[in-house]
Amino acid sequence: MEHPSPPWLRRFDRPSRLLLHTLTSGPSGALAAFRALPRVQSRSQPGEAFHWKSFIATLCTEEPVLEGPAEALTLKPLLLLLPVLCQRNLFSLLHTVQSAVPKDCLSQLLQAVRQDPSPDLWVRALADLLEQGLMEERRCSTLVPLTTTCQQQLKHFCQKITGTAQQKPELERKLNWCIRKPPGSEAGPAGDPDLTSQVKKRKKGAEESLEPEWERQKKKTRLDEVGFELGQSTFQRGADAASVGDEIVREASWHEPAQSQRSQQDAGTETRDASQSLQQDAVGEVGDASLDSQKDSAAKVPDSLQMHVPRLKMLLEKESNQSERAALPALQILNECSPLQLEGLCSLLQLSQCPEPVLVRFCTWLLALTPVLSYTNAAVLTRQLFLQRVLSLTQPASRHLMAALTSFCSKYPRPFCCALIAPVLQAPGEGSERMKLVCEVIEDCLEPEYLRLVLSQLLEVSWSEELITVVLGVLGRQVELPTELFNRLVLNLRRMAQEFATSMNYAKLLMTVLTVYASNVTSTHRSHMASVLGHNRTALKKSLQFELDQMGSDYK
Numbered sequence: 001m002e003h004p005s006p007p008w009l010r011r012f013d014r015p016s017r018l019l020l021h022t023l024t025s026g027p028s029g030a031l032a033a034f035r036a037l038p039r040v041q042s043r044s045q046p047g048e049a050f051h052w053k054s055f056i057a058t059l060c061t062e063e064p065v066l067e068g069p070a071e072a073l074t075l076k077p078l079l080l081l082l083p084v085l086c087q088r089n090l091f092s093l094l095h096t097v098q099s100a101v102p103k104d105c106l107s108q109l110l111q112a113v114r115q116d117p118s119p120d121l122w123v124r125a126l127a128d129l130l131e132q133g134l135m136e137e138r139r140c141s142t143l144v145p146l147t148t149t150c151q152q153q154l155k156h157f158c159q160k161i162t163g164t165a166q167q168k169p170e171l172e173r174k175l176n177w178c179i180r181k182p183p184g185s186e187a188g189p190a191g192d193p194d195l196t197s198q199v200k201k202r203k204k205g206a207e208e209s210l211e212p213e214w215e216r217q218k219k220k221t222r223l224d225e226v227g228f229e230l231g232q233s234t235f236q237r238g239a240d241a242a243s244v245g246d247e248i249v250r251e252a253s254w255h256e257p258a259q260s261q262r263s264q265q266d267a268g269t270e271t272r273d274a275s276q277s278l279q280q281d282a283v284g285e286v287g288d289a290s291l292d293s294q295k296d297s298a299a300k301v302p303d304s305l306q307m308h309v310p311r312l313k314m315l316l317e318k319e320s321n322q323s324e325r326a327a328l329p330a331l332q333i334l335n336e337c338s339p340l341q342l343e344g345l346c347s348l349l350q351l352s353q354c355p356e357p358v359l360v361r362f363c364t365w366l367l368a369l370t371p372v373l374s375y376t377n378a379a380v381l382t383r384q385l386f387l388q389r390v391l392s393l394t395q396p397a398s399r400h401l402m403a404a405l406t407s408f409c410s411k412y413p414r415p416f417c418c419a420l421i422a423p424v425l426q427a428p429g430e431g432s433e434r435m436k437l438v439c440e441v442i443e444d445c446l447e448p449e450y451l452r453l454v455l456s457q458l459l460e461v462s463w464s465e466e467l468i469t470v471v472l473g474v475l476g477r478q479v480e481l482p483t484e485l486f487n488r489l490v491l492n493l494r495r496m497a498q499e500f501a502t503s504m505n506y507a508k509l510l511m512t513v514l515t516v517y518a519s520n521v522t523s524t525h526r527s528h529m530a531s532v533l534g535h536n537r538t539a540l541k542k543s544l545q546f547e548l549d550q551m552g553s554d555y556k
Helices: 007-011 014-023 029-043 052-059 084-096 103-113 121-141 148-162 168-174 193-254 261-300 309-317 321-330 339-349 356-368 375-391 399-411 413-426 432-444 448-458 465-476 483-495 504-515 523-535 541-555
Strands: 062-067 072-077
Touching: 014 029, 014 052, 014 084, 014 399, 014 432, 029 084, 029 356, 029 399, 052 103, 084 103, 084 121, 103 121, 309 321, 309 339, 309 356, 321 356, 339 375, 356 375, 356 399, 375 399, 375 413, 375 432, 399 413, 399 432, 413 432, 413 448, 432 465, 448 465, 448 483, 465 504, 483 504, 483 523, 504 523, 504 541, 523 541
Parallel strands: none
Antiparallel strands: 062 072
């Protein structure tokens, strides 16, 4: 079971938290963080790179913790409180971007990691390599002046290489063996150009005659593999159903009363007939159901795309650095699919049920996919990958799911908002974990343009206490609101005033509107807010009334 985020994580700024989420995503977290780093940089102040100094300074900040069986209070750097996997990926990333990180920051980080009394061996090895690289860089950067004798010898050696004007013809003659082309290099074997052209024509014709046959054989082999997999799964399910039929028959014969030998034989004959009939029916039903589901998905996907399914399945299940390079060409079929075909392809790949580490790997591949997916295809992928997982949350989202969500949202924010956040907001029933996830995405991932989109989606649904926390999260980002959107917000607050008269979250929302968005409030808005406060019965009513009165005095 995943635990909520630790409180010290809030010490980091938003880009740093996003980087830490990506580093904790799995064994390939360092690669995912390296690819997400340009997008993380764009989330800091425009025109500035990632703030390595503040990030590493926060990592080296000491935090009080209880340690050991006696729970003794000690101070530890925040770096040592990170998961071991995150520490490994962090040092692997620093090896890659070492030139962009200030050297004093790296030295400070190495001092912090040395404070661990029982360090992870892999982290210690990576830290040693990083320290060795720093020492070699310092050693190479120290220039040692040449002596006078060395300078004269070097000058004489350079003169011998370049040569004088009289030596140049001789030098060209000596080097002529490596510049001159061998005789007859542009002719055929016997120096005949016609013979060379004939050989080239024959070779080209042979290649053209062989290539279609090879392609046909390759396609036939891949389609046979797909058919074999489908047949095996159907046969296995049918065999399972047959074994269930045998157990039912044995249980029925166990409870039969004792009868005469002849009646037992008749009953045995009838039982065997019933058993065979039951087995045939079960095998037929299971086989038909599995074939129908496979046919429904396969009917949407043409054969030219289905042939890639076994290879993509193999690459998704394989954890290696080479699998990513092999997957990127295969993923180009996502750009060749229509939305309906992409739904069928996702069903064949079973992406909605895949394990979360596989989900992170797939989203990491999508970050490197070029050209980017169209809006409709990205929306289909959003629903297939995340919607059912988020709607079924009953406990805090795992770090793998959060890493996959943040990486996908960083590249396809609009499809993410329309195909995932909007259905989650409209979903019926209690969903505190769903709303916590939405609030975390709003806080860490979305730009102002998409925050306004989420707010417009919130104004189209009936509010609950959980949805009010989401509205608070959006307005807490202090995003600029156009006049039309702010008018809708105030009207919605007025309509909900009586229903949430005793809600503290609703009162906090009113306070945010009256303080953070005071410049947007007009005289018409003030009259609406006055009627809203007339229904309010919380402890914040006097403070709200004071803010509203102050606003009125400013107008006068």
